[in-house]
Amino acid sequence: MSAMKTNQEFLAELPRLARPEIPYTTLNLGPTHPATHGIFQNVLQMDGERIVHGEQTIGYIHRAFEKIAERRPFYQITPLTDRLNYCSAPINNMGWHLTVEKLLGIKTPKRVDYMRVMVMELARIADHIICNSILGVDTGALTGFTYVYQWREFIYEIYEEICGARLTTNMGRIGGFERDFNEIVFEKTRKFLREFPAVWQEFEDLLLRNRIFMDRTMETGAITAERALNYGMTGPNLRACGVDYDLRVHEPYCSYEDFDFQIPIGTTGDTYDRFVIRNEEIRQSLSIVRQALDRIESMENVFHADEEHYYLPPKQEVYRNMEALIYHFKIIMGEIDPPVGNVYHAVEGANGELGFYLVSDGGRTPFRLHFRRPCFIYYQAFPEMVRGQLLSDAIVVMSSLNVIAGELDA
Amino acid sequence: MEDNKAGHIGRVLHNATGLECTVTQDAYGMFCLELPVNQIYATLLALYRDPELGFNFLTDLCGMHDPDLPGKEFCVVYHVQSMTRRERLRIKAYASQDQPEFPSVTGIYATANWMERETYDFYGIRFLGHPDLRRILNMDEMVDFPMRKEFPLEDPLREDKADYQFGR
Numbered sequence: 001m002s003a004m005k006t007n008q009e010f011l012a013e014l015p016r017l018a019r020p021e022i023p024y025t026t027l028n029l030g031p032t033h034p035a036t037h038g039i040f041q042n043v044l045q046m047d048g049e050r051i052v053h054g055e056q057t058i059g060y061i062h063r064a065f066e067k068i069a070e071r072r073p074f075y076q077i078t079p080l081t082d083r084l085n086y087c088s089a090p091i092n093n094m095g096w097h098l099t100v101e102k103l104l105g106i107k108t109p110k111r112v113d114y115m116r117v118m119v120m121e122l123a124r125i126a127d128h129i130i131c132n133s134i135l136g137v138d139t140g141a142l143t144g145f146t147y148v149y150q151w152r153e154f155i156y157e158i159y160e161e162i163c164g165a166r167l168t169t170n171m172g173r174i175g176g177f178e179r180d181f182n183e184i185v186f187e188k189t190r191k192f193l194r195e196f197p198a199v200w201q202e203f204e205d206l207l208l209r210n211r212i213f214m215d216r217t218m219e220t221g222a223i224t225a226e227r228a229l230n231y232g233m234t235g236p237n238l239r240a241c242g243v244d245y246d247l248r249v250h251e252p253y254c255s256y257e258d259f260d261f262q263i264p265i266g267t268t269g270d271t272y273d274r275f276v277i278r279n280e281e282i283r284q285s286l287s288i289v290r291q292a293l294d295r296i297e298s299m300e301n302v303f304h305a306d307e308e309h310y311y312l313p314p315k316q317e318v319y320r321n322m323e324a325l326i327y328h329f330k331i332i333m334g335e336i337d338p339p340v341g342n343v344y345h346a347v348e349g350a351n352g353e354l355g356f357y358l359v360s361d362g363g364r365t366p367f368r369l370h371f372r373r374p375c376f377i378y379y380q381a382f383p384e385m386v387r388g389q390l391l392s393d394a395i396v397v398m399s400s401l402n403v404i405a406g407e408l409d410a
Numbered sequence: 411m412e413d414n415k416a417g418h419i420g421r422v423l424h425n426a427t428g429l430e431c432t433v434t435q436d437a438y439g440m441f442c443l444e445l446p447v448n449q450i451y452a453t454l455l456a457l458y459r460d461p462e463l464g465f466n467f468l469t470d471l472c473g474m475h476d477p478d479l480p481g482k483e484f485c486v487v488y489h490v491q492s493m494t495r496r497e498r499l500r501i502k503a504y505a506s507q508d509q510p511e512f513p514s515v516t517g518i519y520a521t522a523n524w525m526e527r528e529t530y531d532f533y534g535i536r537f538l539g540h541p542d543l544r545r546i547l548n549m550d551e552m553v554d555f556p557m558r559k560e561f562p563l564e565d566p567l568r569e570d571k572a573d574y575q576f577g578r
Contacts, residue, residue, distance in 0.1 A: 059547035066532075067556060071563040102438060229467055232521030245493055343438055344470070344489055344500065355470055357487065370472040372489075380524050409547055 024052055027391070031060055035138055035395045038405030042382070042394070049390050054383035058376075062409040069369040073334030074100050074174060074310075077369070082168035084373060085407040088127035088350040089169045090119045090159065095347035098253055099356040100174050103343045106307050111299045112176040113255035118189070118292035119162065119171065120254070120347075121285040125196075126155040127350030128236075128278040128285075131402040135275055136207055138399040139216045144203045151196050154188070161185045175311035176304025186297060193290055197283075204279055214272065221385040221397030222270035231381040234374050235352025236277045237401060241269030247348040254347075258295075259288050271400040309336045334364030351375055351402055375407040416441055419499065422463055426456035433499070441499040450488075450503050451513040457490055457499070458518050464492040465499055468515070471525035473533040475558045483507040484535055488515075505535070514540035532557035 025048075030041040039060040045053040065080045072080075081092035094116050101108065108116075129152045133145040156166040161184045163171040172178070207213045223233075225241040238245055246263045248256040264280035266273030304311050312331055317324035330336050340362045346355035352374030359368040378401065385401075386394040419441060420433040429452065433443050445453055457465035467490065474485040482504035491498045505511060514537035515522045526537040527546040534555035537543055545552065554561065564571075 059549075062547040064556065067561075067563060227520075230520045232468055232519065243493075250493070250496060341438075342436070342440075342442075342500070344440060344498065346469075353469065355489075357470060357472060357489070359474065367476075368472075368474050370470065370487075372470040376524065376528075377521055380521060 022047075029391075029394065031057070036398060037134060038403065038408070040379075040403070040405055040408060042398075044391070044394065046391070051386050051389055051391065051394055054386060054394070056379065056382060058379070058408050060409065061405050065410045066369055066371065069366055071365055073332075073364050074338070074366075075331070075334075077366070078172075079168065079170045081371075082170055083406050084371060084410060085127070085349060085351060085354070085375070085404045086167060087130050087404055088123035089167065090123040090171045091127075091347060091349050092354065093169060093171045094120055094254070095345070095349070095354050096356055097172055097174050098347060099343055099345040099358050100310075100338075101305075102345050103341055103358060103360055104174070104307075104310060104338055106175055106305050106310065108176060108305045109302045110255060110258075111296060111302045112304060114258075114292045114295045114299075115177060115181065115303065116172070116254050117256065117259065118289050118296065119159075121288045121292070122155050122158060122189070122192075124285050124350045125282050125289075126152045127402070128282050129155075129200075131350075131400070132275055132278050133203070135217075135271070135396060135399045136203075136213070138396050139207075139213050141207065141210075141213065144206045148199060148203050151192070151199060154192055154196075158185055158188045158192070161188065173304065173311055175307040178304075178312070180301050180303040181296070186293065189289065189293055193286060193293070197286060200279075200282060207275070208279075216392070216396055217271040217275060217400070219268070220271045220389060220393040221400065222268055223381060223385050224269060227384070228269060228378075228381070231378060231384075233352065233378040233381065235349065235378075236274060236281060237269075237352065237378055239263065240266035240273040240277045242267050247346055247353055251346070253345070259291050261285075261288050271396050274400040337362050337364070346372065349374060351404065351407065352378065371410055373407045373410055375403050376410070379403050379408060415497075419443075419463060422460060423453060423456055426460060427452045429453065439498075441497060443499060443501045445501060445503050447503050447505050447512055450486075450501070451515060451518075453501065454488065454490070454515050455518055464494040465490045465497075467491050467493055468519040468521055468525075469498070471515075471522055471529065473529040473535050473557070475533055477507075477559050479504070481506045484510040484533060486512050486529065486535060510535045512537050514538060514543075516540055531555070534558070 025046040027044045027046050029044055030036045031039045041057040043055045044051050069077050069080060078093050078096055081096045082089040084092050129148050133148050136144045159169050160166050161182060163169050225243050228238050228241045242265050244263050244265050249263055261284045264277050266277050308327055313324035313327050318328045338360050341360055343358045344355060346353045355372030357370040358366050361367040386397050416433040416435045420431045423431040429449050433441050435441050469491050470489040472487050477483055484505045486503055488501040512535060514526055526540050529535050530543050531545040531548050532555055
């Protein structure tokens with residue numbers, strides 16, 4: 001039996017249109033193409049079916065968050081961070097709170113750290129569910145997507161129990177959470193840990209060794225580790241190239257050093273590797289959630305740091321107690337001056353290193369706040385990754401990079 | 411030990427570039443370095459090439475505007491990091507309002523391309539040697555640089571929220 005040709009080999013043998021007298025075709029992919037999953041444009045120069053050059057136009061949903069943040073007290077910046085990577089908003093919220101805590105020198109109790117870790121890992125799972133199932137959709141497999149999406153919905157129900165919101169969560173406070181997790185949170189998380197792994201396994205089985213999926217994703221959009229580092233890639237996209245850079249291990253924040261988990265890395269840096277890495281990260285995240293949940297339940301009910309200057313007093317106290325009322329007013333109005341300083345803090349977002357560079361001049365608002373958005377940085381590599389490939393490859397590469405328009409444009 | 415690390419980075423840089431580099435470490439563990447604009451490229455290149463220090467990853471690049479610092483109104487902040495040594499270094503360089511020009515580091519880092527475009531877009535800081543210095547997030551027809559401090563978010567003439575009413 002002769003070895004079957006891969007799709008790539010088959011296509012390479014087709015007659016090419018590479019004749020100099022024929023001009024390249026300009027193709028607009030986006031801004032509202034259904035396969036871009038967000039509003040950004042790619043102007044592709046095509047030689048027949050092959051992409052010769054691509055150029056991105058971004059900024060369609062730019063909302064000037066960095067400018068707005070210069071007029072807002074720290075509390076009011078949390079809702080802005082929701083809208084960066086809106087697929088995993090709690091990670092952004094926690095990242096911002098951790099940055100402010102770093103500036104203020106607030107130490108949070110271990111239980112608060114574990115609660116945060118649990119929420120952040122759930123958010124990572126939700127984000128990876130979206131990315132990987134949409135990658136299935138973009139290769140023509142809609143079923144898996146509709147099957148796993150109810151579990152992303154289920155994670156949103158857990159968020160809802162924690163903070164009352166679903167997509168743009170505005171979760172937590174500087175110093176902890178606004179309230180303790182209720183019983184439903186624990187119940188639902190247990191149910192999730194019990195039932196989701198089998199569902200995900202089934203989803204993975206649909207695609208992982210699927211001939212069509214493998215042919216579509218293997219060797220498409222590959223990038224070497226060296227180029228990826230030069231492009232500032234982080235997160236699963238970098239790890240797919242074989243660089244084991246994960247901030248949870250590299251610079252542990254929020255007590256990640258207390259957890260036992262592994263960082264999966266790939267070898268080829270192609271679309272298939274990115275898919276496999278995200279699958280494995282979901283498994284590791286499930287393990288972290290399980291460990292965190294056990295610890296949270298076994299500890300005393302502490303859900304915030306004792307930080308009267310920045311953590312809002314309980315509402316019933318505000319109505320009865322003069323001191324609490326004063327602190328409530330001062331915190332809400334931004335009357336308590338933070339220290340002067342420059343802080344850079346980064347967390348491992350679902351897409352990579354999400355950094356906050358906060359410059360405080362001692363005033364009620366940041367003097368300067370810069371978001372290091374991983375999407376904005378790694379999306380630059382897209383033209384290089386799709387050069388010489390087919391239009392349909394460009395779609396799956398974009399999908400597997402998980403470019404989120406909110407994070408791209410800030 | 412900590413001081414030694416900062417001093418060590420400074421010495422390595424001094425040996426590589428021949429320039430005076432005083433590296434300090436701030437309260438949060440970040441190494442800090444302030445440089446004149448004309449030394450930025452040489453220093454970043456030396457950091458990129460030095461195999462021992464390994465500062466070969468440009469994490470972040472952003473601009474800053476402070477009209478209250480005469481002659482140093484514009485600042486570009488570079489964050490580079492060494493993945494092997496788990497260290498981060500923040501490099502700041504200042505330029506005046508009259509000549510907000512910085513050397514582009516796109517020759518060293520491909521990732522600096524959009525970061526510099528963003529900084530140009532919002533602050534009007536020009537990066538000399540950048541291959542394609544256009545606006546990136548704002549529309550091309552825009553004439554101003556919106557993150558500059560001369561564009562307040564709220565009407566400064568508004569009196570119902572004046573500071574004295576809050577005891578400030």
